[in-house]
Every structure is written in C-alpha cells, then in structure tokens.
Amino acid sequence: MMTTVKRKPKSKHALAGEIAEAIKLGQFRSGEWLRQIDIEQKFAATRFDVRTALDELVVRKAIEHVPNRGYRVAEIDRETLRHIRSVRIVIETSAATAIVSGMTPATLSTLRGLAEEFGVAVREGTRADQSRVNAEFHEVMYHLSGNPVLEELIWNLRDRGRGSNVTVWASHESLLCSDRDHHAMLEAIEKRDIARLSQLIAAHILKDAPEREPGGL
Amino acid sequence: MMTTVKRKPKSKHALAGEIAEAIKLGQFRSGEWLRQIDIEQKFAATRFDVRTALDELVVRKAIEHVPNRGYRVAEIDRETLRHIRSVRIVIETSAATAIVSGMTPATLSTLRGLAEEFGVAVREGTRADQSRVNAEFHEVMYHLSGNPVLEELIWNLRDRGRGSNVTVWASHESLLCSDRDHHAMLEAIEKRDIARLSQLIAAHILKDAPEREPGGL
DNA sequence: GGCTATTAAATTGGCGCCAATTATGTTGCA
DNA sequence: TGCAACATAATTGGCGCCAATTTAATAGCC
Structure with a gap:
C-alpha cells in the first residue's frame, strides 16, 4: 500500500507533477473521478494545494474539469x-x-x-x-x-x-x-x-x- | 453592458484568456510586472480570480512567476x-x-x-x-x-x-x-x-x- | 412493487482575511 | 554627501470557512 506519500516540500507545482506521474503510471484509470479528499490524503497536501495542482493539470490537458462535479482523468478517444x-x-x-x-x-x-x-x-x-x-x-x-x-x-x-x-x-x-x-x-x-x-x-x-x-x- | 474595460465573465478561464489577449495586443510590455491590484481593477475581477488566471498563464508559458515578487510578462530571448x-x-x-x-x-x-x-x-x-x-x-x-x-x-x-x-x-x-x-x-x-x-x-x-x-x- | 418527491450527507468551489515577504522612505552616522 | 540600518507602506500568497450544488438515502405515493 502506498498511500500518503512522504514529501516535505509542499510546492504546488511539484504536487501537480506527482499527480501527473501517478496518472502516467496508471494509478488512476481513465475517466476516474479524482476526489479532492482522496488526493489530499494520498499526497498529504492541503485542500487548496490539491485544487491548484488539479487546475494546473487541467491546463496541461492531463485531466478535465466538470463544474460542480470535479476533476477526472481525461479519456482520449x-x-x-x-x-x-x-x-x-x-x-x-x-x-x-x-x-x-x-x-x-x-x-x-x-x-x-x-x-x-x-x-x-x-x-x-x-x-x-x-x-x-x-x-x-x-x-x-x-x-x-x-x-x-x-x-x-x-x-x-x-x-x-x-x-x-x-x-x-x-x-x-x-x-x-x-x-x-x-x-x-x-x-x-x-x-x-x-x-x-x-x-x-x-x-x-x-x-x-x-x-x-x-x-x- | 460592455464598458471601456472588459466584461465581467464568471469564468476564471475566460479571464485568463482576456489577460492573454491583452498581452498579445501589447498592453503589457515584456518584463513588466503584473500587479494583482491593477489586474483586478482593469478587468473588474476578484483578487482570487486574478491569481487563478495568472497561474494558468504561467502554465501556458505566457507569463512567469517569481515567488514573493509576483507575475511578469515573460521575456523571450x-x-x-x-x-x-x-x-x-x-x-x-x-x-x-x-x-x-x-x-x-x-x-x-x-x-x-x-x-x-x-x-x-x-x-x-x-x-x-x-x-x-x-x-x-x-x-x-x-x-x-x-x-x-x-x-x-x-x-x-x-x-x-x-x-x-x-x-x-x-x-x-x-x-x-x-x-x-x-x-x-x-x-x-x-x-x-x-x-x-x-x-x-x-x-x-x-x-x-x-x-x-x-x-x- | 416500482417510481418519484423529499430530506440528508457529501463534495465542490467562491471568496477574504491576515501573516510573511519585499519594496520604499527616512533617519543617523562616518 | 554617500551609505547603511531601521521603520513603514505596499504586495504577495497561504489557508479555511461556509454557501451552492450534486449525490445518496429514505419515505411517500400511485
């Protein structure tokens, strides 16, 4: 089990990288919803940092955002x-x-x-x-x-x-x-x-x- | 409904687009600091939206961010x-x-x-x-x-x-x-x-x- | 029994406050 | 006069609270 990754430097950008890496390694499936609570526990980050990182990944086209629904791994057809x-x-x-x-x-x-x-x-x-x-x-x-x-x-x-x-x-x-x-x-x-x-x-x-x-x- | 400044869109993403457009049109010079207060007045947006939009533009490489100094138009050599x-x-x-x-x-x-x-x-x-x-x-x-x-x-x-x-x-x-x-x-x-x-x-x-x-x- | 309206729980997301940091202005000293 | 240390103003940015919205659970109704 690899929950709560240890990281001292809580940089937002770094967190985005971590999440992107996790997605690349297939730890989240295509179309899977990324609940903010889960992420913040899994990566030991604050709610705000998680949201910032997620926003960055949206811009980078790694995930997509649905208003009032949350973020999910982008499905590429x-x-x-x-x-x-x-x-x-x-x-x-x-x-x-x-x-x-x-x-x-x-x-x-x-x-x-x-x-x-x-x-x-x-x-x-x-x-x-x-x-x-x-x-x-x-x-x-x-x-x-x-x-x-x-x-x-x-x-x-x-x-x-x-x-x-x-x-x-x-x-x-x-x-x-x-x-x-x-x-x-x-x-x-x-x-x-x-x-x-x-x-x-x-x-x-x-x-x-x-x-x-x-x-x- | 459209004053001399921009409209007031509810979307952060739209604001990022507006700012990017302004930069493209040369309303901000290369290397110029983008003070959050100025932006929030010029585009009639909240402080938070401005920051979010600015962060997006950083990811899009339109501007750059210096910790504790702020955001400025990227100078491309x-x-x-x-x-x-x-x-x-x-x-x-x-x-x-x-x-x-x-x-x-x-x-x-x-x-x-x-x-x-x-x-x-x-x-x-x-x-x-x-x-x-x-x-x-x-x-x-x-x-x-x-x-x-x-x-x-x-x-x-x-x-x-x-x-x-x-x-x-x-x-x-x-x-x-x-x-x-x-x-x-x-x-x-x-x-x-x-x-x-x-x-x-x-x-x-x-x-x-x-x-x-x-x-x- | 199955379907729908109502209520309750969970989740997202907008927004602002204020501490930390940097820039500016001022004074004292060599 | 020039420089440096200090005080003050301006700006950034971390973080949390709570309203709006969605999802689920439950009860009510046909």
Whole structure:
C-alpha cells in the first residue's frame, strides 16, 4: 500500500507533477473521478494545494474539469490519439537531423548505457523502473537536438498520449520491441543515418499504441 | 453592458484568456510586472480570480512567476524565439498536405473573404482588427488540416512567440507583406501546390519576427 | 412493487482575511 | 554627501470557512 506519500516540500507545482506521474503510471484509470479528499490524503497536501495542482493539470490537458462535479482523468478517444501520434511523428522525426549533428561520443556512451539499463529493467525491473529509464533514454536523445522548445513539446505530447497504452506497454512483447528499437536508434545515430533514425522514431511512435487501422498517420 | 474595460465573465478561464489577449495586443510590455491590484481593477475581477488566471498563464508559458515578487510578462530571448520559430516551421508546414487535401470550395471562398478583409484592416482598421482577422484567416486555414491537436499546438506556439514582434508587426511594410502572403497562400491552396504552400508558410513565419539585431547571433 | 418527491450527507468551489515577504522612505552616522 | 540600518507602506500568497450544488438515502405515493 502506498498511500500518503512522504514529501516535505509542499510546492504546488511539484504536487501537480506527482499527480501527473501517478496518472502516467496508471494509478488512476481513465475517466476516474479524482476526489479532492482522496488526493489530499494520498499526497498529504492541503485542500487548496490539491485544487491548484488539479487546475494546473487541467491546463496541461492531463485531466478535465466538470463544474460542480470535479476533476477526472481525461479519456482520449481513438481519433484524438491518432492525431496526437500524427503530430508526434512530425515533431520527433524533425529532431533526427539535429540529434545526429549534435551527437558526441560522451552522450553516445550515455545513451548506450541507458539502452542497456532499459534492457535490464525490462527483464527484472518494475514498471516504474522501465518507465523511468525509457524516459531518460529519450530525454538524453532529444536533448541532443539543442532545442529546448522542441524537447518540451515532445514531452507534453507524450504525456497526453498516455493512459490507454500503459496496459499495452505492459505486454512483454512491446517492451522487448522497445528495447530493440533503442539499440537500432543508437546504431542509426552512430552511423549518422538520419533517414533511418527518422524511420525508427516514427515506427517507435506507431508501436507505442498500436492500432489496426489501414493507412498510417 | 460592455464598458471601456472588459466584461465581467464568471469564468476564471475566460479571464485568463482576456489577460492573454491583452498581452498579445501589447498592453503589457515584456518584463513588466503584473500587479494583482491593477489586474483586478482593469478587468473588474476578484483578487482570487486574478491569481487563478495568472497561474494558468504561467502554465501556458505566457507569463512567469517569481515567488514573493509576483507575475511578469515573460521575456523571450532571441535564442528561444529562434527555437520557437524553428518548431513552428516544422509543425505548420506539416499541415500543408492536409490543408490542400481538405480544401473545399466553401472554405476557399471563406478564406478569400478573410484575406480581403485583412487587406482592408491593414489599410483602415485598428491593430486589434488586424490581429483578429489575421488570426481568423490562419485559423480557418489550419482547421482544414482536420487535426485539432495540431491546430491547438500551432496556436500555443504562436502565442508564445508574441511579445517582441508586435512592434515589428506595427510596421506597415510587414502588414502589407502579410497581406500579399495570404493571397499567395490562397493561390497555392487553390492550385493544390503543396510545396509552394509549405514554402510560403515557412517564409511567413520567418518574416513574422525578423532578426533585426546587429550581427544577430 | 416500482417510481418519484423529499430530506440528508457529501463534495465542490467562491471568496477574504491576515501573516510573511519585499519594496520604499527616512533617519543617523562616518 | 554617500551609505547603511531601521521603520513603514505596499504586495504577495497561504489557508479555511461556509454557501451552492450534486449525490445518496429514505419515505411517500400511485
């Protein structure tokens, strides 16, 4: 049981991050109501901080607000999900060029380490571990683009697409696939093969939440 | 019912929109402190609503918050501006294909009307008029993409880039240039010339806030 | 018995007070 | 005169109370 998380710094923004993280990790189901009392107990925060954090998450599109009803985890329909993925492909593949040109031996070895670490996490780590290492890998990679705005956008869109694919991601198949993708990306970066990297990124995104629909994008 | 100041909406979100609009229109200068008392008088809102709205704008990156100092209009440095424009080009040009394929005679004539209207606004309208018509033109155009997520993203990035280029935009030269661009875009859409449309969009974005700094970075 | 009106409990959310902090103005001192 | 310490005014921001609204529980009615 992991109720009442211990946190000394009661920053509103930090609390929003905590809640967002919890949602990402699937601790709240899609469409589930987030009662203020529950949240304030679970995260050991005051009522006001909870409301502020929840408001922030509404702006960030992580949850939605219904007047006089409260806040609930946003349900993203298939179509929106497709739109998000479509935009993600455009944005993330656009980073490929900058990633390759920004590549250095140091970051390359960092990436290699993280790719290995992810492989380990897939086999013997918790879901949170996998999520964290995976995020770190992509963070380092996209950081090479040298464009903070681009980076931030990528994370926003990734977060928005979460919720329904967590279960999918739980499949060991998908995890192994992600693992292979990471190594393939590394290889492409190393060989400065921009086209291949773009292709891998696009495929990676599509696999992130697969959908049997004819006609990509 | 509508006085010189704004209306009195009951929604906090609406107030945030009003303030954001005011910032876009240059009623607050870059780096200027937004004193809560001033805001609450200017927009006839309660202290609490002001703070909520301001918090929302912080999340939306329109303003920034300094603890115990207050809120101020975010100053975007040249580099960030460049990054934003870079991402804008990627995203907005990516919409070109969908725009062309989604084009219908009805929307085309709507666009033509708006392009004309913008031309009129440039000559004899207020700055607010110009801004509004211009926004409407691009809104209709990007709406053709059929991707709401993409649309929203475009607006977010546009808003973030505002602040320093309003003065530039005041230049009659730039306005006339925008006017020409609109008509050129129309033509490209009509001819289903995706490449040309992409090119025009990119150029339009670059012209939106040209680097005037000597030896610009 | 099933359905609806009424009442009670639970939850949300608007709003304001006042302590903490920062900015401003003033005085004393070298 | 310039600087620093202090006093005072202005501003921010944390927090809680309670009214408005929704949900449930219950009783009343057909």
